[in-house]
Amino acid sequence: MTYRCPADGTRAPVASLAWHCPTCGGPWDLDFTPSSPVPLKSLAGRVNSLWRYEEALPLRGAAAGLTLGEGRTPLVPLTGSVSAKLDFLMPTLSFKDRGAVMLAELARRLGPERVARVVADSSGNAGTAVAAYCARAGLPCAVYVPEATSPKKTEQIRAHGAFVTLVPGDREATASAARAAADEPGTFYASHVHNPYFLHGTKTYVYELWEDLGGRLPDAVVVPVGNGTLLLGAWLAVNELHAQGLVDSRPALIAVQARAVSPLATAFHAGADDLPAGPPASPAPPTLAEGIAIPRPPRAPQILRAVRxxxxxxxxxxxxxxxxxxxxxxxxxxxxxxxGVACWAAMTAQPPQEGRTAVIPLCGAGAKTGLAAR
Structure with missing residues (x-):
């Protein structure tokens, strides 16, 4: 199995620890096709975590993988047409556990002779998830976060034994600092943006919907989008299920952004295939939806294409x-x-058309940040 650049086709072995394409600098995809369809009728007797979908996951012997019991979160109705999947009930209280468990398991399998430490960057939740699963795996971990990150989140990261670096500036400055550290020898960059194993973890969100709904999917899957890891994981799963004949049709992906920081929404409605070249004109303005306030997501072309x-x-x-x-x-x-409430805000303002169903994720627990400032 190899990494592959979606932009120019460059490849690299997974064991190389190369975290980006050396030609264009972009994120990797993974050359992976599920070994066989996930057997819906056999799932009831399987392990109660995301590893139950082992045919769809790119790590052999998936059922024996590292786990904290992630996945299998409840699906509850909010209205007659909109249901919510309670991913804030994950072990670290956010959906990022879905991808973090895959990254930590990959780093563990590569072994201490290759991986001396794990580095991650985050606005809080991804860093917490990586720290927790590295602790479970016995892997040294360092997490870079913006200096304005909620103290409750940094406390949680430290509690898992990770070293926290507070970076002055916005989310982009934090990513730059982590990437510099990622280039040091023996460093596994647990990037929820650049490493495609994370996306193969988040795709289990849709596999769970498919299982919970008895082998079907809702008319629309509504997801918050900053770097797009949940949306792209969802699109992976939708295409896999459809290609294997496990669903008859593919749901619409409804992407939600904070209006204050909405580069992808702007590009989409302008008919663009990518964001404008060059860095953002100014630092991202503040917004309550700090987790999706990403002015220049590296996978922008893939996100825009998936939604279209x-x-x-x-x-x-x-x-x-x-x-x-x-x-x-x-x-x-x-x-x-x-x-985590951005999608509910969107569905409240613009509910599904009559007769159509939608599912939203509630991605992170309120205990992480408290009530939004009035």
Whole structure:
């Protein structure tokens, strides 16, 4: 199995620790096709984690992989047409556990002779997940986060034994600092953006929907998008299920961004295939949806193409809508962090057409950040 650059076709062995394409600098895809269809009727007797979908995962012997019991989160109705998948009930309280377990397991399998330490960068949740799974695997870990990251999140990362570096500036500055560290020998860069194993972890979100709904999918899968890891994982799963004849049709992908930082939504509605060349004109403005405030996601062309091919669209939400959505969900018994309520804010403002169904993820627990500032 090899990494492959989607832009120019360059390849590299997974064991090389190369975290990006040496030709164009872009993120990797993975040359992987599921070995066989996931057998729906046999799943009930399998391990109760995302490893139950072992035919669809790119690590051999998947069922024996590292685990904290991630996945299999509840699916609950919010309205007659919209249901929520409670991914904030993951072991580290966010959906990022789906991808982090894959990265940590890969690093563990590569062995200490190749991997001396693991490095990650994050606005909080991905770093927490990587730190937790590295602790489980016995791997030294360093996590780079913006200096404005919620103290509750940095406390959680440190509690798992990871070394935390607070980086002045925005999310892009944090990524740059981590990438510099990732170039040091013996470093496995557990990038939830550049490493495609993360996407093969997040795709289990849709495999779970397919299982929970008895072998079908909703009309629309609504996801928050910053770097697009959940959306691209979802699109991987949708295409795999469709190619294997396990679903008759593919749902529309509805991508949600914070209106304050919405480069992908702007590009999509302008008909563009990528973001404008060059760095953003100015630092990203503040928004309550800090987890998706990404001014220049490296996988932008893939994200835009996936939404278009699915027949979906981009929606944006304001901070006022996010505040209202967080309080509304709390009144329904669900305390979700501000980034994680973006999709509910979008569905409240623009519900599905009559007769159509949608599922949203509630991605992170409200205990991580508290209530959005009024």
């Amino acid at each position: 091919e699915s027949g979906g669209t981009f929606l944006t939400v304001t901070d006022d809508q996010i505040r209202a959505a967080q309080l509304d969900l709390a009144a329904r018994g669900l305390f979700v962090e501000s980034t």
